Amino acid sequence: MRVYPPLFAGILLLTALPPMLGQLQTATLTGSVTDASGGVVADATVTAEHIATHQPFTAKTTGSGDYALPSLPVGDYRITVEAKGFEKEVRPNVALNVGQTLSIDFQMAVGATTQTVEVNAQAPLVDTSDATTGQVVNSREVEALPLNQRDFLALTTLTAGVLPPRGMVQGGNLNNGGFVVHGLMRTANIVWLNGAMIVQGNGATTFLPNVDAIQEFQVKTGLYGADYGVMPGGQLIAVTKSGTNMLHGEGFEYFRNDAMDARNFFSQTKPGLKRNDFGGTFGGPIYIPKVVNGKDKAWFFVSYEKLIQHAFNPTQGVVPTDAQKNGVFSTTIIDPTNGQPFLNNSIPANRINPVAQQLLQFWPAPNTAGPVNYTSPNSSADTFTNQVLTRIDYQSSPTDRWWGQFVRDSTPNLLASPFNVFTALSPLSSWVGSIGNVKTFNGQYVNDASLNYFRRGYFPANAPGASCNFPASLNIPQLLTHGVIDKCGVPDVSIVGYSGIGDASVVGAVVIGNWWAADTFSFNKSSHFLRMGVDYRQNWYYLDENARSSFTFAARYSKNAFADFLLGDPTTTTLGGQILDANLHQNSMYGWIQDDWKVNSRLTVNLGLRYEYRFPWSDKRGLSSNFDLATQTLFPPLQANGRYQPGAPLVEYRNLEGFLPRIGMAYRLTNNTVLRTGFGINAGELIAGAPQNLGANPRPGSLNLVFNSGVTAPTISLSNPFPSALATTATPTIRGIPLSLPLTTVQEWGFSVEHQMGHNVLLDVSYDGSHTVHEYEAVQVNDAAPGPGSMASRRPYPNYQSIVFYEGDGEGWFDALEAKIEKRPGNEGLSLLGAFTWSKALATTDEIVGGTPNEVTSRSRNISVQANKGLSSSNIPLRFVFSVDYQLPFGAGKMFATTGVASKILAGWSLLTITTLQSGPWFSVFLPGDPLAAGSTSSQWPNRVCNPNLPTSQRTVQHWFDTNCFATPPQYTYGNAGRSTVEGPGIIDLDLALHRMFALAERAQVEFRAEAFNSINHPNFTLPGNQFIPGTNTSFGVVTGALDPRQIQLGLKILF
Incomplete structure (x- = not known):
């Protein structure tokens, strides 16, 4: 969608205002000042002094007696209120938290200003400022x-x-x-x-x-x-x-x-x-x-x-047995040349492919009993991280404050595969830089301007020692002539049901970053606290990645994936080369206005409107292209130099959808009880990974090609994985995004009751709900209609193979009952925080970049959006987490062992715990491969013939769910199992810490720490195998992994 001048002009008008406040690291203090009879006190001076730095921040009350001090640094304050004819009132210790709007009212007594009344009452715990x-x-x-x-x-x-x-x-x-x-x-x-x-x-x-x-x-x-x-x-x-x-x-x-x-x-x-x-x-x-x-x-x-x-780290996997390496199997193996079973389920030695014979050396022998038959003894993964963080604050005058930060983090990691022979370098580096200014005008107008820079670089590479002699021994010429990565190391080999092999799959560079300029203006007008602002962001992504050639085997021909490998019959091969080459940029502007209206002493109404305008994605170097389904062509136009038109729009957002209203109310029912409710609309954009993939679309000189073997009989082999006869039909995957892309929109609503019990206990019970539309999903738009015969003739775009489109057709729903109890520390030295969530999350799609374990990341065009509706991968119905911080009651001034040897031994100890109880996530069962002959990379479901969820007492690691509840659908038909129909293992976890503080000098202390994570060593299992392969996948329904066992950490700190 093109830029709408009136809308854009409105945003530019906001930028003409004085520089403004960014609420991203500060707090706000508001309230009212009245006399003993409840009458307003206008023109009173309210001063908040930051105790640690003695910085003063001052505001005047309006004609309605209200005041506002925005953009305050986080910390403890001394609040003073002065007005002619009234005694000065002081609140000595008021804590302000990040992002908080704290409301404190003052009632002043008539008297001389030289007299001071110090009020030690604690600030209220209930939030009367908004519905957040x-x-x-x-x-x-x-x-x-x-x-x-x-x-x-x-x-x-x-x-x-x-x-x-x-x-x-x-x-x-x-x-x-x-x-x-x-x-x-x-x-x-x-x-x-x-x-x-x-x-x-x-x-x-x-x-x-x-x-x-x-x-x-x-x-x-x-x-x-x-x-x-x-x-x-x-x-x-x-x-x-x-x-x-x-x-x-x-x-x-x-x-x-x-x-x-x-x-x-x-x-x-x-x-x-x-x-x-x-x-x-x-x-x-x-x-x-x-x-x-x-x-x-x-x-x-x-x-x-x-x-x-x-x-x-001893990683686990499934490796072929010695018998399987020699071609001997325990199940029926079909000879693809005649469709008949091999005699005694054994592949003759002269039928084992010579390339496969050479690759067999990289699978070690089994060393563990059971379906998961290999545990690596010494897969080494070394991590080295260096981080420097600095911050400067400067108060140039009582009304002018500057600050800046710089962060540098570097992590040159060495990653290992389950097999020691394969390693890869995975270095990361991050930079953050910021500068900001906060200025106050006339005691009531505050502006805060900031400029922020962020950059992250990722540079995957072959690890030192990757063999550069092995590729030549395979006698596959293309491995030595295409790209740079295949010349050293072992190609990627993926076999369904087995652990794969291969050196670093990708080398190159991925650098992402953004500039962020924020500007907000705030002031108090009568009973309204008004804020308005403009933000500008520039995103940029530089990518230069090369992929290793790969071979995939999926039990298509012999009915066993490893047998297909021995016979040299891959389902798919990929000729490596440059897979991502892009220099993408995208800018956004955000304008907003917020009115926190204190209607009366009990009711506060929050009214807000936000507008988000996103400029098109473009590639400054002309390395990326999008795909037009209507014309079946890549755009923008290809130039004579072999690149696409630099800077041309690739993706445009529907910016009329960027108007986002927000409304909230907080009503103080009693001094200790607040009712809060609200409704709001939020929007989101396509995450970076999807536009980045436009850099993988082909252009002259691009090298990454995909070769698909035949549906019923193999047409490619390991000995000739990239046959020239198929070169004209070996088209790469095309990525596309609708040129006019909707914004993901979330409508949210909620209602809560917050009640303060005593002086330091807070209870909050709420209902929260939301509905998401235009959720982005990856759709395989060129999957063939299920059935026999030529795959190209069944594809909607027969001149292409796989086409992945990132569309905004998904939906999501969320409902939850949430409760929180929080106890602030008191004289007894105990604080705690408990949170309970009872929720249900539904969705029609899953994350399109990164993905979720045991879930598919794309949808076939042959499955409708609504047919894909089910429990979300993030659905965890019940969760309770409880943290405790208790300074044990021993030592001077405490309840026990106040003197003597006992005090010296027992004083200064603290016990801290985090307890987590969580029900299991729900996950899907898939039928791998391509049983529909649709040429799809999106997994399909099997049929579900009964409820697979066993009673809790019957769930074991060897049989977590009833595997007999799944069956193979009739040929060329989709299964009915559906999304997320099986419940996984839950979590029981107790982390605890013991601390002891020792005095070292007058202003120095030493703290000893002992921490235990999963202290009760409860086995929290990962999800069971979810790949339904009748008769061959022994890990189906079997739990093969667990989260971390008990881990103990010791620490020592010196504080001064």
């Missing part, structure tokens, strides 16, 4: 709770409605997999670090900030204001620590090794491990003799962390 749902995780929780791999994102799952992705557990490494909010895809979330967006295409962060550098973070799960958007899911806002007027810091070392860990449920031995995670933080005032005295003016904070991990 979510959770703040403070600095103590981030630093102290047990965190496996020191991943702060794991603490997002302490929030009701937030789940770890399938195959992960509380405390796992979520930066690799993101998190799920209210049933939406993990790609729907945004993670902000001091205002910079640090997520990549799969919704995960590209690096983990040092836990000790994080001040706190907030997860907004829904019904947030118009200032948040870009994607429709959760918004995680993290803010790092800043320097203060006092030098402070810490050094730390965390240590793990295999001697302290338990053995995995399925392993005979424990994997070797040595992990050292060390670093520190340091901050304070900037001081340069005779130049700068930073106290009360300029501060610095720096963090460093290094991880060194040597892991020897």
Whole structure:
């Protein structure tokens, strides 16, 4: 869709306003000031002083007695209110959290301004400012709770409605997999670090900030204001620590090794491990003799962390037996040349393909009993991470503040396959840079402008030592003449039901990044707190990837995939070469306005409108192309130099769908009870991975070709995998996106009751629901109609093979009852947070990039959208997570052992726990290969003849569900099993930590830590095998893996 001048002009008008506030790392203080009779006090001065830095922030009350102090740094404040004819009132300790709008009202007493009344009442726990749902995780929780791999994102799952992705557990490494909010895809979330967006295409962060550098973070799960958007899911806002007027810091070392860990449920031995995670933080005032005295003016904070991990992970797989390598099988094997069974189910030695004979050496012999018959002894994967994070804050005047940040994270990883002979380099590097300014005008107008830069580079490569002699020995000339990757190493070989072999499948470079400029203006007008803003984002993606040639075997001809391999009869072969070559850019502008209207002392109404305008995707170098189904051609036009027209639009969004209204209400029923409700519309865009794939479309000189063998008889072989006779029909996969692409739109609604019990306990019960339309999905639009005969004649576009289109036809539904109980720390030293979620998530599609374990990532055109409807891969009906932080009652000033030897031994200990109870995810059963002869890469379902879910008491690792409930459909027909019909294993997990603090000096302490993850060593199983291959797949319905067993970590910190 083209740019609409009136709409665009409206956004430009917003940019003409004074520079504005970005709410992505700050807090807001609002309230009203009245006298003893309830009358408003106008023109009162409200000052919030940041205790750690002595920064003052001042506002005046309006004619209605209301005040607002936006854009406040996170931390503890001393609030002072002064007005002529009234005594000065002071609140000495008020904590402001990131992304929070805290409302505090003052009632002033008549008297002289020289008299001060100090009120030590705690700020209310109930939220009367808006309808937003979510959770703040403070600095103590981030630093102290047990965190496996020191991943702060794991603490997002302490929030009701937030789940770890399938195959992960509380405390796992979520930066690799993101998190799920209210049933939406993990790609729907945004993670902000001091205002910079640090997520990549799969919704995960590209690096983990040092836990000790994080001040706190907030997860907004829904019904947030118009200032948040870009994607429709959760918004995680993290803010790092800043320097203060006092030098402070810490050094730390965390240590793990295999001697302290338990053995995995399925392993005979424990994997070797040595992990050292060390670093520190340091901050304070900037001081340069005779130049700068930073106290009360300029501060610095720096963090460093290094991880060194040597892991020897025994991965598991299925390898051929010695008998199978020699062609001897226990099931019937068909001779593809005549359709008759081989005598004694044995393939004659002279029929074993010579290329297959050479490749057999890379499968080791079985070493484990059972269907999963191999456990690698020493698959080494080394991780080395270096991270530097710095932040500078500068108060140039009482009304002008500057800040900046820089982050550099590098991870040169070495990855290993199940077999030691195959390794690959997988280096990652991330950069973040930001600069911002906050300025106050006339005591009531506040603006905050920021500019942020983010870049992540990924450079996969062959590991040192990849054999450059082996490819020539296979006598396949194309491996030596096409591309650069096949000249060294072993080709990819995939065999259904068996572990594959092959060196690094992809080498090259993938670099993604963005610029983000944010500007917001805020002020208080009577009873309205108004904010409006404009954001600008530029996305860019540089890709240059080369794929290794591959061979796929799927039991098409002999009825056994490994027998097909021995006979040299692949289903599909791919001639490697450059698979991605692109320099993509896409810009977006976002304009919004938010009015938080305090109707009266009990009712606050939140009114917001957001507009998101997305410019077209384009390739500056002309390396990418889209596909027009109507004309069956690639566009933009191809130039004489063999490239497409640089900068031409590839994908355009329907920007009229970018108007996103939000409304919320918070009603204070009593002083301790608040009712909140709201409705909002959020929008999302196509994640990066889909436009990137447009760089894989063919152009003159592109090398990646796919060869499909015959449907009933093989037409290609391992000895001649890329026959020239088929070269004209060996067309590559085409990727396309509708030129006019809808925005994924999520309508969300909710209602909650929040009640404060006593002075430090909060209970929140809510209902949350949503409906998603235009969810993006990958559709195989050129699948042939099921049936016999020529596949090309049955395809809608017979001149092409596979065509994958990223369309916006999917839908999703979510309903949940959520409850939260939170106890803030009191004199007894106990704080806790509990979250319960009872939910149901339905969907018609799954994630199109990255995918979900045990799920398909594309839909065949032969299956309708509604036929694909079922439980979402993120559907986990029941989840309860409970964290405790308890300072044990021993030592001076405590309940027990207050003096003497007992006090010296028992004082200073803390116990911290995270308990997770979670029902199992639901997953699908698939019929692999291409039984419909549709030429589809999208798996089909078998038939379901009964309910496969066994009673809980009958579920075992060898027989998790009733495999007899599935059957092969009649030839050329789709099965009826449907999406997500089998329930997987649930999770029971208890992570705990013991801390002891020792005094080292007047301002220095030493802390000892012992942490145990999955401390009860409960086996949490992964999903069972879901590939239905009658008579040959012995892993069908069998659980072959478990999540991490008990792991113990020791740590030592020095704080000053």
